[in-house]
Structure formats: C-alpha cells, structure tokens
Amino acid sequence: MTFSKRTSPTLRQRRERPAGWRAAHPVALARAGRFLRHGTLALALATAGCAGPDVTPTNRRLELTTGAVPLAQSTFDVSDTGIILAFSGGGARSAAFGYGVLSALAEAPSPGGRGRRLADDVAVVAGVSGGAVLASYFALNGRAGLEDFRKRFLGRDVEASLRTSFSPPNILRGYRGGVNDLSGFPAWLDANLFNGATLGNISRSGHPRLVIHATDLYNRSPFIFDRASFTAICSSYDDYPLAYAVAASAAVPVVFAPLTLQNFRSGCEALPEAKTQKTGVRAPGSLVAREYAGSLRRYETARDLNYLKLYDGGLVDGIGTQSLLHLMGRGAPEPIPAERAFRLRHLVVIVVDASTRIGGDISKTVDSPKAPDAIVAAIDAMINIPNLQSFDALRDHLPAWRESFVTWRCGSSGAKRGCGDLDVDIIRLALSDVSDPVLARRILGLHNRLSLNEKDVDFLADLGRRLLRDNAGYRRFLDRVNHGGPNLARAD
Numbered sequence: 001m002t003f004s005k006r007t008s009p010t011l012r013q014r015r016e017r018p019a020g021w022r023a024a025h026p027v028a029l030a031r032a033g034r035f036l037r038h039g040t041l042a043l044a045l046a047t048a049g050c051a052g053p054d055v056t057p058t059n060r061r062l063e064l065t066t067g068a069v070p071l072a073q074s075t076f077d078v079s080d081t082g083i084i085l086a087f088s089g090g091g092a093r094s095a096a097f098g099y100g101v102l103s104a105l106a107e108a109p110s111p112g113g114r115g116r117r118l119a120d121d122v123a124v125v126a127g128v129s130g131g132a133v134l135a136s137y138f139a140l141n142g143r144a145g146l147e148d149f150r151k152r153f154l155g156r157d158v159e160a161s162l163r164t165s166f167s168p169p170n171i172l173r174g175y176r177g178g179v180n181d182l183s184g185f186p187a188w189l190d191a192n193l194f195n196g197a198t199l200g201n202i203s204r205s206g207h208p209r210l211v212i213h214a215t216d217l218y219n220r221s222p223f224i225f226d227r228a229s230f231t232a233i234c235s236s237y238d239d240y241p242l243a244y245a246v247a248a249s250a251a252v253p254v255v256f257a258p259l260t261l262q263n264f265r266s267g268c269e270a271l272p273e274a275k276t277q278k279t280g281v282r283a284p285g286s287l288v289a290r291e292y293a294g295s296l297r298r299y300e301t302a303r304d305l306n307y308l309k310l311y312d313g314g315l316v317d318g319i320g321t322q323s324l325l326h327l328m329g330r331g332a333p334e335p336i337p338a339e340r341a342f343r344l345r346h347l348v349v350i351v352v353d354a355s356t357r358i359g360g361d362i363s364k365t366v367d368s369p370k371a372p373d374a375i376v377a378a379i380d381a382m383i384n385i386p387n388l389q390s391f392d393a394l395r396d397h398l399p400a401w402r403e404s405f406v407t408w409r410c411g412s413s414g415a416k417r418g419c420g421d422l423d424v425d426i427i428r429l430a431l432s433d434v435s436d437p438v439l440a441r442r443i444l445g446l447h448n449r450l451s452l453n454e455k456d457v458d459f460l461a462d463l464g465r466r467l468l469r470d471n472a473g474y475r476r477f478l479d480r481v482n483h484g485g486p487n488l489a490r491a492d
Helices: 011-015 026-048 091-107 130-141 143-154 168-175 185-194 227-232 242-249 272-280 287-301 321-328 371-411 437-444 454-470 472-483
Strands: 081-087 122-127 209-216 221-224 259-262 307-311 346-353 423-430
Touching: 081 091, 081 130, 081 321, 091 130, 091 143, 091 346, 091 454, 122 130, 122 321, 130 143, 130 185, 130 209, 130 242, 143 185, 185 242, 209 242, 209 321, 221 227, 221 287, 221 321, 227 287, 242 259, 287 321, 321 371, 346 371, 346 472, 371 423, 423 454, 423 472
Parallel strands: 081 122, 081 346, 122 209, 346 423
Antiparallel strands: 209 221, 209 307, 259 307
C-alpha cells in the first residue's frame, strides 16, 4: 500500500487559482470562515479574561491608636418601646417589601409622643443581601431617610451599572472568579447610597444597632460585620466602608467576585477590643453556635486562612435570625444597645421574609420544567426550610433570652424598680404566606434582581404595609404598648 504526499498550495498558487475555484470548494471556504470566527472569539475571550476580578483586600490592620472601643454615650430616649427588625434576602424584592413594613412603622405613633413614630423605636435592624441594603440605609439615616431610599435605590436601575449579559466574555469572567467586582456594585452603593459612610458611623449612639453578615467561604459560616468579628482577624472596624459590607452580603457567587478581607491574625491581644471579646464569650450550646464560635477561633489558629472570601449572606442565613441568635449567645443585653436596654418595657421582633415563594406552573403538566424554572424553584427550596428552622430557633430562644436580659438589668448598678417588666413577642411577615392566587402569581414573577419597575415596587411596598397592619401579633403588640402590662406572647 502506498500513500501520496499531500502538500499545501503556496501563496502564489492560491492567487493563480481560476475564478470558479471558490464555487467548487464551498467546504474548504466554510472551514476557513469558521476558523476565523473561532479565532476572533478566542482572541476576545483571551482579552477579556487576561486578568481576574479585582479582589484587593478591603480592610486594614487594627492599630492601637485607632482601635480603641468608643465609649457609649447615653442619649435621652423618651420611649420604653423597642423593635428588632430582620429583613431577608431577595434582592430588590426584599428591599421593596421591607420598605413597606418600615413605612407602616413610620406612620404609626410611638408611645413616646412628641411626634415620635414606631420607626424611631427600632433598636436593632438586621438584613441579608437585598435586605442588607435597606437595613444599612435605615441604620445610617433613620426614619428621615425612607423616602430618599425609595428614590435612590428602589427607583434606580442598579443593574444598568453591572455586567449582566450572558456573553462569552462574562462567562469567562465568572469562571475566573466573578463577573462583577469592586468596580461594580460596591462602587455603585458607595456613590449612590452611602457616600463614604463607614461601620464606625453607624455604631455611634443614636443609631439602631446594625446586624448584617456575609458567608465566609473557608468556614462555611456567617461573618457578622461587627467589632468582635473584625477583632478576630485583627482588623480595623470603624473605618471599614459600609458599602463594602453591604456588597459582601449580596455577593452571589459567580455573578459577583467575593469581597476579600485580609486576616492579620495576631498582634491585637493587648487592645481593648480583644479583652472585651474574650470576656464576653460564653460556652455555646447548639451545634450551630459551636460552629460559629469555632470559626472565630480558626481566624487565629488556621495557618492557611490568610484571606477571607466573603459571599452572599443568604448561603448560611437567609433571614438574619441566626445572626441575632449568635449575638444573643454573647450575653445580655446583646443585641440591644446598652443605652436603650435600661428603659425597655415592650419589645417585638419582626422578621420580614421575602426570600422564598411557593407554587408556579411546573406541576401543571407531566413535562419536565425548563432550566430557568427548575433553578429558581430549587434555590427557593434550598433556603426555605433552613429559614423556617432559623425563625423557629429564635422564637424558641426568646423566653430564655428575656430571663437573661432581666437578670442582667436588675443586677446592674442603679437598677430601678420595675426592672423585671419586659414583654417580648415575635412575628413573621412572609411573601410565601400570601394565599390569594392572583397576588401569589405576581409574586412568583418577581425574581432575585437588583432592579424593579415602579409598579412592582408599589405592589410589594403596599403588601408589606398591609401584612404588618393585619398581623394579629402586631395588633397585640400595639395593644400592650398603649395599655401596658408585661406578657410573653406567642409568635404569629
């Protein structure tokens, strides 16, 4: 058997080919065209992906000159009523729903009088992902900033400043660590909402206690943006940008690159924060509490934990209640600010859950659901039961927390008569509980996006107002506030 040697034509031979050659060789030309297209695409991908996302560490080492714990300044708080709010994840859907709840509280008079509203009685505000945007803005600006939030966040097309298209360059960016980085959502938040505000700005007296968290990918546990967590990595807390903390809480993997914190690990042992943290830690009871305490210890002991990669807080706690439990485990009066704890007689925890939705068209026929429908429903399923379990855990823990709180207050120097008077309740407002089929179908169409149109914002805000006002537990709370009398009420 013999083989003929096949050689490629020279450039001169190509130029001298007859005019009909192209028509006679369509396959060769098609292959050449595909090669050029693929080569151009490969070049575009290589250009877009030659550098990974910006994951520059966003924190700095804690120094003795800047790390002192600021002394709490007592303020004259005319109200004996306190509210703890927890806003779930869910993008702009959660922010709009929670905005409606806050708006209803802003319209309800407080027993403190003098033009005060129940929104002014919020002592603690927690949030996750989209809920963290609302929680942080409210913690910074209070009731006066609510209408401004509607204009500056809910009324804006946030996604216009982000990379959102399903394109080859974005696919490569996602593979390399994240389609959007520090130049995207964190920069937008700082420029349009927080204007350089830091965690130190909202930790001052007169602001509600802010509790937001992200997911520490190494520990598979929450990283709460508070002084104790920053001290655990020997990092400065007061000058950390609020926009970065919020962006970390909303950093959906692949869509966003992680927010990165450097673990400075050691050198903070003599600082006031370290001493406060060690004396304030109690032996954890549940497995969840032990795991959280273990993650704080690993920041010092794990030799390979040099950088914390922080992603969406909803991966470990979709409604913020687990973070509240972690803080309660540190001892009374946590999470209530000490300066507000001594006058407190009425307390309600309001969990605003816009994270999951129930139903859809996937079960109408025998057909397999399309990929987008299956993915959305699967994500809702993964977070639904853990969120319910987290709520149940907080509700079940409240009686013991109340006893610990009262014991702390009555044992403090200068304790006053009636220090044991405290009624506590917890209520849950959830989009998944909306039973009206028309409303439920509309809710199902509102996915986890950072932008909503004006009609959808109005719809969700009105729903938040209505669900709060119609809630039996909220009405009982108003009755106790207006007529007095301690009582540990059931949850609704």
